[in-house]
Amino acid sequence: MNTLSSNGFIATTIDNKIATITFSHPASNSFPSNLLKDLTSELNLLSENESVSVIILKSEGNGTFCAGASFDELLSINNFDEGKLFFSGFANVINAMRTCKKIIVGRVQGKAVGGGVGLASACDYVFATDNASVKLSELAIGIGPFVIEPAVSRKIGKTAMSQLALAAHDWKSAKWAFENGLYSEIFSSTEDLGAALTVFTSKLASYNPEALQEMKGVFWENTSHWDVLLYDRAAISGKLVLSEFTRNALNAFKK
Numbered sequence: 001m002n003t004l005s006s007n008g009f010i011a012t013t014i015d016n017k018i019a020t021i022t023f024s025h026p027a028s029n030s031f032p033s034n035l036l037k038d039l040t041s042e043l044n045l046l047s048e049n050e051s052v053s054v055i056i057l058k059s060e061g062n063g064t065f066c067a068g069a070s071f072d073e074l075l076s077i078n079n080f081d082e083g084k085l086f087f088s089g090f091a092n093v094i095n096a097m098r099t100c101k102k103i104i105v106g107r108v109q110g111k112a113v114g115g116g117v118g119l120a121s122a123c124d125y126v127f128a129t130d131n132a133s134v135k136l137s138e139l140a141i142g143i144g145p146f147v148i149e150p151a152v153s154r155k156i157g158k159t160a161m162s163q164l165a166l167a168a169h170d171w172k173s174a175k176w177a178f179e180n181g182l183y184s185e186i187f188s189s190t191e192d193l194g195a196a197l198t199v200f201t202s203k204l205a206s207y208n209p210e211a212l213q214e215m216k217g218v219f220w221e222n223t224s225h226w227d228v229l230l231y232d233r234a235a236i237s238g239k240l241v242l243s244e245f246t247r248n249a250l251n252a253f254k255k
Helices: 033-047 071-076 079-101 115-122 148-168 174-179 192-203 209-219 226-240 244-255
Strands: 002-005 008-015 018-023 054-059 103-108 125-129 185-186
Touching: 008 033, 008 054, 008 244, 018 033, 018 192, 054 192, 071 244, 079 148, 079 226, 103 115, 103 192, 115 148, 115 192, 125 174, 125 192, 148 192, 174 185, 185 192
Parallel strands: 018 054, 054 103, 103 125, 125 185
Antiparallel strands: 002 008, 008 018
8 A cells, every 4th residue: 555645654564474554744754633543554465465474564764763743743642532533543553563463663763752762662573773762742742642552551551651651751771772672683774684684584584473463462461451541641632732831832843
């Protein structure tokens, strides 16, 4: 699938049982609701595609991996229902990654902020570069990383999650992310990352697809309640995004 618009695109290629999903947006690969919807749909389609064993999730370019939610769209939210609907878009993506029958390998070449950290956390294995620092800036703009918290905490634990969430203005290094389990491997260049990613995913694609699917289920045991939890969390963010504090903070960030 290829979805193109002025609000970015989602593109997928399939080669030798490996599907590569690329997302892109001119604002540092951030996510407006249309891209969240398209990514969810693509993950669900690939989950049922018997010609695919492994999925690579990546963003376009060699700069920022993902800047999280679209600030423009956050500022356009006018009521609770719109707010909950927008944040439910991230809940849909994470749940689609969680329930996807395929192993998802992330390629994180640069900084990940907010929802971008959530995407990396929802991958089953992540390759990153030394430039791939992370930040959860949500508290700094008056909301919080409520929807992505379960995915992030599952990967790095509550203690590291609290460090990341409360230090909302601070970047944590790729080394920190690696040491805390968010990244599986880190590399000094995108070239080295790419070479290792190719070898790793090629090996995965040669394994018994039934075994991979069963292993995926094991990795995500005890998360079925996320079908409700993430949308309850979206409601919290949907309420907070309407606050005067958040409106002023978002406008300040955009200046």
